[in-house]
Amino acid sequence: MFLKRIELSGFKSFADKTALDFVQGITAVVGPNGSGKSNISDSIRWVLGEQRAKSLRGGKMEDIIFAGSEKRRPVNFGEVSLTLDNTDEKLSLDFSEVTVTRRIHRSGDSEYFINKQACRLKDIIELFMDTGIGREAYSIIGQGKIEEILSNRSEERRGIFEEASGIVKFKSRKKESEKKLAETEQNLLRIYDLIAELE
Ligand code: ATP
Numbered sequence: 001m002f003l004k005r006i007e008l009s010g011f012k013s014f015a016d017k018t019a020l021d022f023v024q025g026i027t028a029v030v031g032p033n034g035s036g037k038s039n040i041s042d043s044i045r046w047v048l049g050e051q052r053a054k055s056l057r058g059g060k061m062e063d064i065i066f067a068g069s070e071k072r073r074p075v076n077f078g079e080v081s082l083t084l085d086n087t088d089e090k091l092s093l094d095f096s097e098v099t100v101t102r103r104i105h106r107s108g109d110s111e112y113f114i115n116k117q118a119c120r121l122k123d124i125i126e127l128f129m130d131t132g133i134g135r136e137a138y139s140i141i142g143q144g145k146i147e148e149i150l151s152n153r154s155e156e157r158r159g160i161f162e163e164a165s166g167i168v169k170f171k172s173r174k175k176e177s178e179k180k181l182a183e184t185e186q187n188l189l190r191i192y193d194l195i196a197e198l199e
Helices: 038-046 119-129 146-150 152-165 169-197
Strands: 002-009 018-021 077-085 099-107 112-113 117-119
Touching: 002 038, 038 077, 038 099, 099 119, 112 119, 152 169
Parallel strands: none
Antiparallel strands: 002 018, 002 077, 077 099, 099 112, 112 117
16 A cells, blocks of 8 residues: 555645645655645645644644635635555555545534545544554654654553554454443343333
8 A cells, every 4th residue: 555646725835736646665855944845744644534733733623724825815625635555455445546535614624535435534544543554653753753652651652563563443443342332231221220110
């Protein structure tokens, strides 16, 4: 699996629709300070489901929408699409190419799409779980991240190994099942109470 293309529109400094095509191997993005290099990696993290505005270097999520410049008026929504080559089927979808899109409106409403089909944020997060490129994954190492990993508490560091070994998906499903089980136990207790009252 590799990242083939990013399309940005109205995301941070990318007011106009901008497409970046990547080829196999190493790609370097170079440019002067403040020209938008980090905005590209922010856009990747955002599509993958980042919900913390702070980690996208903003105060609130709407801050990622192009805010206008001397020559351009602000835009009403921001959108980013990532296209991944999935010929190795690392993503459990029956497509050789997967495009994930996220759109945010000034109202704060977000929309998510997988191959142009509307979906939930949860679907995107689950799609990338254990693939090494999820929002919490180790594939995006931002400035200061290495020091953060080294100084993390051992339990936090463990999370990185869990993602790498591919067990996060199962841990998350286990948590969900335990929650459902607890709810069912509560419902059962209520039913027993009702039966006792009726008898
Ligand atoms: P450096 O090399 O200094 O790290 P960089 O190339 O990584 O810089 P970025 O941090 O990606 O640059 O981009 C910063 C630029 O993005 C700033 O000029 C800032 O004004 C612009 N920017 C950020 N958010 C928005 C927004 N919502 N609307 C318009 N421009 C924005």
